[in-house]
Amino acid sequence: MLQLRPGCECCDRDLPPDQLGAFICSLECTFCEACTHTVLHGRCRNCGGELLARPRRPTEKLGANPASSVRVHKPQGCGPA
Numbered sequence: 001m002l003q004l005r006p007g008c009e010c011c012d013r014d015l016p017p018d019q020l021g022a023f024i025c026s027l028e029c030t031f032c033e034a035c036t037h038t039v040l041h042g043r044c045r046n047c048g049g050e051l052l053a054r055p056r057r058p059t060e061k062l063g064a065n066p067a068s069s070v071r072v073h074k075p076q077g078c079g080p081a
């Protein structure tokens with residue numbers, strides 16, 4: 001099951017599990033749409049994997065299958081490589 005991390009690793013923006021706008025790699029490094037496109041250009045800075053849109057988990061499924069509440073954030077952000 002996907003972890004559905006709660007925020008962008010670069011800018012710490014909230015990424016609700018039931019909304020569009022989150023992008024993940026196969027290891028679930030998680031980024032917002034802006035960072036994915038303008039900073040990372042679709043490739044994960046951590047592992048080199050491709051970033052794809054994270055599927056939403058419907059609100060009614062979150063009760064039994066809660067999203068991760070563990071924030072993963074780089075304090076230095078994801079500036080130009």
Ligand SMILES: [Zn+2]
Pocket residue numbers: 008009010011012013031032033034035036
């Ligand atoms: Zn971001």
Ligand SMILES: [Zn+2]
Pocket residue numbers: 025026027028029044045046047048049
């Ligand atoms: Zn990654």
